[in-house]
Amino acid sequence: MKTCTRCVLPETFPGIRLEDDGDEVDVCQFCRRAPAAEERAGRQASLREAFEALVDELRPAPGYHCMLSWSGGKDSTYTLGKLCQDYGLRVLAFTFDNGFISPGALENMRRVADTLGVDHVIVRPGFRLMKELFTASLQPGMYSSKALERASGICSTCMGLAKGLGLRLALEKKIPVMAYGWSPGQIPTASAILRPQRKMLQLMVEAAATPLNRVSDGQTSLYFPEAHHFEGVKSMPVQVSPLLFLDWKEEAAVDAIRAYGWQPPDDTDPNSTNCLLNAYANQAHEKQFGYHAYAMELSGLVREGYMSRDEALRRLKERPSPEIVAHVAERLGVDA
Numbered sequence: 001m002k003t004c005t006r007c008v009l010p011e012t013f014p015g016i017r018l019e020d021d022g023d024e025v026d027v028c029q030f031c032r033r034a035p036a037a038e039e040r041a042g043r044q045a046s047l048r049e050a051f052e053a054l055v056d057e058l059r060p061a062p063g064y065h066c067m068l069s070w071s072g073g074k075d076s077t078y079t080l081g082k083l084c085q086d087y088g089l090r091v092l093a094f095t096f097d098n099g100f101i102s103p104g105a106l107e108n109m110r111r112v113a114d115t116l117g118v119d120h121v122i123v124r125p126g127f128r129l130m131k132e133l134f135t136a137s138l139q140p141g142m143y144s145s146k147a148l149e150r151a152s153g154i155c156s157t158c159m160g161l162a163k164g165l166g167l168r169l170a171l172e173k174k175i176p177v178m179a180y181g182w183s184p185g186q187i188p189t190a191s192a193i194l195r196p197q198r199k200m201l202q203l204m205v206e207a208a209a210t211p212l213n214r215v216s217d218g219q220t221s222l223y224f225p226e227a228h229h230f231e232g233v234k235s236m237p238v239q240v241s242p243l244l245f246l247d248w249k250e251e252a253a254v255d256a257i258r259a260y261g262w263q264p265p266d267d268t269d270p271n272s273t274n275c276l277l278n279a280y281a282n283q284a285h286e287k288q289f290g291y292h293a294y295a296m297e298l299s300g301l302v303r304e305g306y307m308s309r310d311e312a313l314r315r316l317k318e319r320p321s322p323e324i325v326a327h328v329a330e331r332l333g334v335d336a
Contacts, residue, residue, distance in 0.1 A: 104265025
């Protein structure tokens with residue numbers, strides 16, 4: 001199977017065009033039109049300056065300055081440390097427990113929250129509902145092919161619920177900023193700081209909630225903001241993904257969060273440091289669509305110089321633990 005010779009996108013990726021580019025062969029369109037390093041650095045500097053201006057506005061205010069969606073993995077934990085220690089923000093850490101957070105990740109969160117002194121809220125929906133949603137996510141048609149380019153159906157379901165619950169909580173507690181631990185490659189740099197208008201945010205909520213409500217007969221409506229949550233709110237929470245403009249290197253991030261008591265868990269797959277479900281979701285996605293669910297993310301990291309192509313290829317080829325996959329399949333009542 002052909003793969004882009006600059007990044008790691010395979011010829012099975014939707015809409016990919018592998019073409020010659022000068023002396024190089026089989027280069028994808030994403031690599032051919034990628035901005036130069038100097039342009040990326042300029043964008044990051046502008047975003048960092050805008051974020052620091054926002055932080056200066058927040059610090060004097062009472063209450064929580066920011067809510068972080070905290071998975072317990074390395075990137076969101078690193079983000080938490082940055083917000084608390086480097087920027088001096090009062091952060092409410094919010095965790096959506098999908099029923100498959102690894103024991104190692106839960107222990108990491110306990111230690112880190114104690115070390116940093118942050119308030120931590122965990123919401124864990126009933127497993128019967130989660131099982132219904134995750135098994136439905138394995139079926140074709142629940143999400144568009146475009147949505148599945150960046151994440152598996154199972155992960156899309158999990159992220160939709162986590163973001164819906166997080167937004168509901170932020171609106172209820174009048175928290176002005178919602179932060180995420182997205183690393184470079186997971187989302188476009190243009191989405192690093194978003195100031196959504198009310199109508200835009202309501203449309204985003206509706207788009208995320210509709211497929212989940214459809215397969216659950218409306219049971220998931222409890223996990224998304226309702227109309228009254230938007231009433232009387234002068235400005236919607238600013239959406240921030242700091243790792244897209246701060247200095248971030250995976251190895252340095254792991255070294256930094258070890259000081260908070262975080263340890264790499266030994267009970268997850270190569271592409272996750274918090275979730276047992278991820279291994280099964282990736283395997284199911286690759287079997288159904290012919291490409292790894294992390295192909296786009298790892299390609300972005302290679303393209304922007306955060307990871308070598310060899311390392312990205314190694315991660316895509318490394319198979320998840322059969323024991324973890326079997327455990328997840330058994331709990332969901334599906335084939336491994």
